Amino acid sequence: MNQFNKTINRLGTYCTQWDFVKDRFGKDDVLPFTISDMDISTSPEILLALQKRVDHGIFGYTRWNHPDFKNAIISWYQKRFDCPIQDSWIAYTPSVIYGIVKVLSVYNPQKKPICFITPCYDGFMKILSSNDYPTKTVHQSLDNGVYNLDWNELETALSQSKVFLLCNPNNPNGYVWSVEDLTKIIELCKKHKVIIVSDDIHMDFVYKPALFTPIIKVAQKMDYLDNVVIITSSAKTFNLSSLGGAYIICPNITKLAEYVYLLGNKDSLSSAPALFITSLITGYTQSEAWTDELIEYCHQNLIFVKEYLEKHLPTLSVTIPEGTYFAWVDCSKLGIPMSEIQDKLLNIGKVAIMDGDRYEESAPFLRMIIACPRSKVEDGLKRLVKSLL
Secondary structure, three states: OHHHHOOOOOOOOOOHHHHOOHHHHOOOOOEEEOOOOOOOOOOHHHHHHHHHHHHHOOOOOOOOOOHHHHHHHHHHHHHHHOOOOOHHHEEEEOOHHHHHHHHHHHHOOOOOOEEEEEOOOHHHHHHHHHOOOOEEEEEOEEEOOEEEOOHHHHHHHHOOOOEEEEEOOOOOOOOOOOHHHHHHHHHHHHHHOOEEEEEOOOOOOEOOOOOOOOHHHHHHHOOOHHHEEEEEOOHHHHOOHHHOOEEEEOOOHHHHHHHHHHHHHHOOOOOOOHHHHHHHHHHHHHOHHHHHHHHHHHHHHHHHHHHHHHHHOOOOEEOOOOEOOEEEEEOHHHOOOHHHHHHHHHHHHOEEEEEHHHHOOOOOEEEEEOOOOHHHHHHHHHHHHHHHO
């Protein structure tokens, strides 16, 4: 795992997390744990493939609708999740967020309410608000290390909604929806004729004994395939977000054709970036061992965060998440508002950590990214303790 301990200077690379931290936090002399990408290089196999592709020297228009692209995705789902999917279900999308917006427009042109669970990825609120979708939310709380969801409340919200927008694993709290959870969700959505759109971008970051199950796998057994869509990407797993590119898995062929029409004919975005295609195929066919090592490294970083805070600042607590690479830090025992916590972090510890308010969490939580060298994690924790002790 020494490859993940290597510190790489990202300053001067137009990096959102490092070069533009001032945009979000008002200061640029802080150690950032902000936007969700990794301070870790992509896999050696992908680097070699990208270098070879760059050496080719021509980056003209591309096609994504071919067996190499689709079979790489199919094989990844079979190997990692024991989930069979068909090539006719797969389509390219420039990003997960773009895919969500377009899928919503296909399945919900009347702009009926969208239901989702909080705390949640802040991008959900932005796109739904900007596209004039009314929303219904249900809060998932954390009590003594256990996540609770009021299923009756969820059913009430779903009965008033057209689409359920799922995040699996959930960003920011790392909850991985079990087969039992997904079965309940499908049962409720089937009862109330609700479409399910699942953002699975963190699907590969799941820690044993938890298991990630694509909702499409459960839907196949419940005769609900035509009403379920997965939107995800290889970019999070292999730290390639700036290359662009994601994909959709939609068994409803008619609806998928409508989406592809919008992609190519209305928005003229059907030519996928060449380096994205290369990186996805290489990652999914050659970088499985590297991925396993990365996941274990992130898991050990999460354990380190928990044990460090227990020793040095036990008023803060961390429940090791089932998935994602975020430490979801509970600051409620401090008894001070998040505005004061952030002021201390920025001005005493010189550290930038996202607060839970951004993710529709009313209790004082911090979302700390741990997909980085252990030295950075430890430095960040020292600054956190210095700020709040």
